[in-house]
Every structure is written in C-alpha cells, then in structure tokens.
Amino acid sequence: MLLIHPPIAKACEPPAGLALLAGVLRAHGQSCQVIDCNLEAQEHLIQAPAVSDDTWTRRAKKHASSNLETIRQPALYHTFSRYQRCVADLNRALNQSSQQAAMTLSNYTDSSFSCVRSDDLLAAVEHPEQSPFHDYFMNRLPQALEENAPQFIGISLNFMSQAVPTFAMIGLLKKIAPQVTIIVGGGLMTSWMRHPNWQNPFKSCIDHCVDGPGEAALLKLLGVHPQQNLTAPPDYSVLPLEHYWSPSPILPLATSRGCYWNRCTFCPERAEQNPYHPLTVSTIVEQLHHLCSEWQPGLVHLLDNAISPALINALMAQPLPAPWYGFARISKQLADPDYCRALRQSGCIMIKLGVESGDNQVLESMDKGVTVELTERVLNSLKLAGIATYVYLLFGTPTENLDAAEATRQFICRNHEAIGFLNLAIFNLPTNSPDAQRLDLRPFYQGDLSLYSDFDHPKGWNRGEVRRFIDKRIKKEPLIAEILRRDPPQFTSNHAAFFV
Template sequence: MLLIFPPIAKACEPPAGIARLAGALAAHGIPCRLWDANLEGQLWLLEQPPAVDDTWTNRAWRSRQNHLAALRDRQTYANPGRYATAVNDLNRLLLMAAKPLQAEVGLADYRQSDLSPVRSKDLLQAAARPELNPFFPFFQQRLPELLDGISTVGISLNFLSQALCSFALIGLIRQQYPNVKIVLGGGLVTTWLSRPDWLNPFGGLVDHLIAGPGEGPLLALLGHDMSQYGGMPDYQQLPLQQYLSPGLILPYSAASGCWWNRCSFCPERAEGNRYRPLPTSRVLAELQQLVQQYRPALLHLLDNALSPALLQGLIEHPPGVPWYGFVRFEKQLADPKFCQALRQSGCVMLKLGIESGDQSVLDRLHKGIELGMAGLILENLRQAGIAVYGYLLFGTPAEDQEAAWRTLAFVQQHHAAITFLNLAIFNMPLFGDEVPEYETELFYEGDLSLYTGFTHPKGWGRGAVRRFLRQEFSRPPEIAAIIRRDPPQFTSNHAALF
C-alpha cells in the first residue's frame, strides 16, 4: 500500500496521520510506502525556473538554496528579519512558478483560477484535467516508481488547501493506473461525511471514503481485524532531514476529538466527532520510544486540547525534549507550581483559546473560561517561562463592538504574558445545532461548503469586525508588537522556535 500526504500544507514537520497509519499496518505485517508529496512537491516547484522576470523574483531565485538552509538552521530563528526574508522569498518563488497555470501556490495555501475546493464539480474537473495542476509533472515523474507493485493508495486529505491537488493526483492515478484502488480519508473527508445532506459525488473516482481515525477502517478494507490496531507511528520512510525547520519537529496525536466538547459553534461538535483518547500510559510510553528513536528537536502534540491527565503525566514522565501543544484554561494552570513543573518537563509554548475578553460572551459560547482565572494563568505561564500563542475569535453571535473593546482591554492588560496572537473572524458551521436560530445566507458557493453566512443579531457583521481589527484593535503599540511577532506563513508551527 502507498500512503500519500498531498500538497499544500505547511512543510515544517512530517505528516502525523500517514505515520500513524503506517505503524498500524506494520503491526499487522502489511507492507506500505509513505510519500510526503507536499514537502517533495514544494521542493521540486522551488527548483523550477520562474516565468516572471522581476527584481524580487530574481533575487529570491538566486538565494533559494540559502533560504532553505536558513530555515533548517537554528540560528535563523534568533534573527526574525532573516527568517522573514527567507520565508517571503520562498513563498514568492512558489507563487511565480505556478502563475503560468493560473494557480497560486504558497508555503501554506493553494488556489487555482476558477476552481473551488468547496465545489465537488470543480474537484472532479481537477481530476479530469490533472495536467492543469502545477504539480502534474512532479506527480507524473514520481508515481511510476512509487506505484510499482502497489494495489491500493491511501490519500490523507486534511485541509481545503490540499483538495484540488489531491483530486489532480487522484485523476492522474485513475488515468494511468486504473486497477489501483484509491482510499480517501483525513480531516476534510471526515467533515464531508458528517454532513446530513451527504451524497457521494466521487463514487466513480474514489473507491472508499473513510471518516475519523483511519486505522481500523483501513485494516478492515485490507481484510484484517479492525478491533486491534496498535502500533506506534512510523516516520522512518519520510525525509526527516528535509523539512523546513531547524531539526526534526515530531508531531504526535494522543486523542481525536475534544475532551471538553461543549463550546457553541464548535466544528468538532457539529460533526459529531467523539473524543477518542489513547490511554495516558500508552501515550507516555510511545513518546519516550519515539524520542529515543528519532531524537527530535521539538515535539508537537496535536490534540485539540491536551487533557489534564496527560499534562500531569508529562510532568511525571517528561519526554526529554521541548514540546508544545493546545490546552484549555484549566484550574491546574492556576497553580504556579504546576506551570513551573510543566516548564521543567520541557513545555516551551502553550496554545490557548482566549476567544474573548468579555465574560458574557464566553459564557454564552459555553467556553468554560473565567476571565479572572485566565489572567492568573497567563501570568503563571509568563513567570514559568512558557510562551503563549493566544487565539481570539471576533464576530460571534454573542459579541458586539463593546464586547470587542473589552477583548482589546484584556489583551492590553495581559500583553506581557501573550507572546503571539491569532486573530480570527467567526465562521458559523453549516450544520451546527445553533444555526436554525439565525437568519442565514450564502457563505461559499459550493455543495461542499463548511460554513454558512448569517445576519448578526447585533449588527456586528464581518465588515465591521474587519475594520475594528484593522483600525482599532491592532493600533495600541503593545498589541501591534505581539501581532508583528507572529512568524509569517508558518505561524504557530514555528512560533515555539523563537
């Protein structure tokens, strides 16, 4: 079997999903190959001479190998200006290389002329004309070697930015290797299959679609017992020295779903994704073995929110290398000694969903966050030396402009403890429980759209929110400094390195 991670996603760490699948297959004696077509494809495209002749592009082309080396050098991350130049120049080269095919390729995104990843007819069109994809020559070059002796291909489609390239790849495989079975899974596919109106438009193209964790269903498709599918993630076949980071960042997922699972408008809840944690003892044992085997520079724990039990386990059994992940504002973190112990375990950064600085908004969204405790936790983390990557969400139905001003005030008050900020405008999940309460409208034109537009009950629409963020929220110097600190393109995936 061949497991593929397609373009485009941030190529700074190996793909955890196909590594976990490889481990499960190996535990059952099933041979497989892994192909990170995302990383390899970006590196291939960076070597294609750009069709545009201008000063910026020419400079970037001459410096491309130096820029790649810089992103793999720890010293670059002590020089944000040098880092930004490398990232922006490489992004420029990808963009210019794809321009003749009316595509926009970047280090973190992909767009193609009039094709939309939320329209099934456009995905089918991408499959019907794979030669219009900028990665087509690369796919065509690599597939004969990779598919030699292969009967089944599994493609891990997680992000909208991967959809059009995934279907171009599927179309090419269908054209040239018609007997190969194609299995499609991953986060985006899980979202599609959770739709109550789902009617499979890809039946003539894809043999099987898998929702949720794929180990069990994939083993069942291959004729093996799906009730027992252990096995550690296996990264050995991936090009671990080529990722765009200074040393190996090793991703690891201890659970799927979210242990809190109560927030209003949460996509996980709207999709009905259950919380499926691995036993904490197994997680800690696997982390110890993976660290010994791969010697990573950094662990990236991928869970939607690390559970309190796992945080305690990491303190008692440190993995032995720096790590970061997403957590909730839980009472454990209100204890400064607990935060100090986390730092001693190797924690260098925590991602936290602050969402709002208005208590009534948080309560109406069922976030389970008390602002007084949140402020205390931020200060505890600052004193412990743990960086905070904070997420703010504006334009929810519970928010108005006055509430947004209170968020601004909260961030100003705690700016010394907030290292990075992600500012997002609320998107309402199309099939969330709360949707019938609002007057809705078209958000994306497409049968695979993930969100619906809505008339804000307080008149706090997306345009007003954008103006507030641009003209008001980003103006105070202490907040502007936090926003400028965010690593371009790679954002939270590189933030722990600074």
C-alpha cells in the same frame, strides 16, 4: 499500500496521520510506503522556472536551493529578520511558479477550480494537466507505482488547501494506473462526509471515502482483522524526518481524538459530533519516551484539541527529553504559579490557548467554562514560569457586539506582556452547528462542499464591521501590533516555539 500526503500544507513537520497509519499497518504485517508529496512538490516548484521576471522573483529563484537549506539550520532562528527574509523569498519562489494558482507555503487557491464545488473538483480530475503540480506528479507518481506496485493508494486529505491538488493527482492516477484502488480519508474528507447533505459526488474517481480514523478501514480493505486493543506507535521511518523545514526534527503526535470538553458552541468538533477517544496515559507516555529516544527530536508537537489534565500531570511526573508544546484548556491548575513552574520543568516550552474573547458574557454564551479573570491569572502564571503562550481570539461570534469586541481589545492590552503570540480570527459558522439552527443564514462560500455559512448577526455585528474593527482598532494598537510582529510568517504556531 501506498500512502500519500498531498500539497499544500505547511512542510515543517511530518504528517502524523500517515505515520500512524504506517505504524498500524506494519504492526499487522502489512507492507506500506509513504510519499510526502507536499514536501517534495513544494520544493520542486520553488526551484522551477518563474512565470514573472521582477527583481524579487529573480532573487528568490536564484537563492531557492540555498534558502531551502538555510530554513533547516538552527542559526537562522537566532535572528528573526533573517528568518522573515528567508521565508518571504521561499514563498515568493513558490508563488511565482504558476499563473493559475495562488500558492503560499501554507495555502493554495486556484482560479479555475474551487475547493468547495464538487463539479470543479471533478473537472480537476478530468484535466490534471492544468495543475501547477502536473510536471512533478508526472515524474513522481509513475516512479512510485513502478517501485511499489501498490494495489491500494491512500490519500490523506485534511485541508481545503489540499483539495484541488489532490483531485488533480487522482485524475493522473486514474489515467496511468486505472487498476489501482483509490482511497481518500483525512480531516477534510471526514468533515464532508459528516455534513447532513453529503451524497458522495466522487464515486466516479474515488473507490473508497473514509469517515474518521483510517486504521480499521484500511485493514478491512486489506482483508486483515484488526488486533484487539492494539495501540501501535507511529512509524516515522517512512518519512524524511530530517528534511522538513525546521531547525531540528519536530515529532507530531495525537494522543486523543475529539475534545474532552466538547461543549464550545462554535467548535466544528461539536458540530460533527466527534466523540472523545484518548489513548491511556501510560501508553502515551511510553510511546513518547520511546519515540524521543528513537528519533531525537528538537521539539514534540502534541496535536490534541486540548491536552488532558491527566496527561499533563503524567508528563510532569515523567518529563520528556525534548521540549514540547500543544493546546491546553484554561484551568485552575494553570493559574497556579508553582504548578506552571513544574510544567516548565517537564519540558513544556509553549502552550496554545483558545481564549476566544475578553468578555465574560461572550465566554458564557460559548460554554467555554472559563472567565476572563481566570484567563488572566493563567497567562500571568505561565509567563512567570517561562512558558510562552500562543493565544487565539475569535471575533464576530453570534453574541458578540462592538462593546464586547472592545473588551477583548482591552484584555489584550492589559495582558500584552504575558501574551507571546496572537492569532486573530473572524468567526465562521459551521453549517450544522447548534447556532446555525437559530440564525438567518446566507451562503459563505458558493459550493455544495462548503462547511460554513454566513449569517445575519443578531446584534448587527456583521463580518464587514468586524473586519474593520480588527484592522483599525486591534492591529493598529501599538501594544498589540508588537505581539503580532513576533508571529512567524506562514508557519505561525508551528515555528513559534523556536523563537521563545
């Protein structure tokens, strides 16, 4: 079995899903290899010839190799302006490697192929030579096939930014190794398959599409019966942990699937009806301590949609030897300064918070289960304890209007000293969400694979008005602009903890 992580995604930490699959397969006596094509392909293009000849591009290409080394050095993260320059130059070197595709260190769009149209993705299969990654694929994939002689190739497709490169890679694999069975799973494939209109347009190029967790599906294809109650830890030995673009290794780990709250009306998890499946707390703590001892990470990234209160309490009782961060729900416990101080002592360096709105009526309509007042107490308690916050806000939801958005702006200003980092987003309506049944919809992205719809806002608060409000009233507010300037470019929350 050969497992592949395709471009483009942030190359600052190893793909946790493939590490988990490798751990499960090996625990069942199955050999497997993993290639992080995302990391390798980006480094290949960053150092490839440029398609333009301006001063910035020449400088970025000239220093590409040294910048790739520098972004792994702790000293870079001591000076934010130097970090910004390094990331900007790497991004420029990548972007100026193709005229067809608009590439950044965190995204990919293609002028010829849309990631939400199945016909375009099938065209990418037929014409892999048009991919900016074609030269890399032509060198790397035959080498991997010769070294490993796999019967199966599993590709983890998680983000829209990976879709077109993934199908170009499949096209090349079909040409050079038609006998190999192609399996595609991951978060994006799961979302496509759980859409009510899914009819699998990829039968001609993908042998097996996997919905949800891939461990049991891969074992079944290999003819292996899964061991009952097996909780194999991820195997990071299959990945170049020291080579990712961070000052020290980041160890990502998902301790659950789904969300224990699972009531927020806007959330894709609820729209896709993903059940909540946590590992036992004792298993998680044991795995985390074992992995930290084995790999000595500089940072642990807990990938859960929301870390459970039980796990937080367990980590406070048995602190990790490395700092950690992840998403947590606003709660009364986090409003307690003593609790937050104990949380900081456990190694928690940053908490990501889905605050969404500074208006109580909007929060109630979302079924967030929190209030603005509780949120402010949580922010202040975390600040006092020395835990950074990465706050997510969502504008343009169906019950928001201009007054509610203004309340959110005032909320940010009141709490600016307690907000470490800030993510501002415009609401995208999942096509199969409960709200979609009550609203007048119109296409958001033109394509049969689109997961979101635009809608006529019941309060007239449409995307254009929302975007103008964010640009003029939010981003230009000095107290808020100061927070936004702290956000690490491209890598955002994945690197934020290195600046606290």
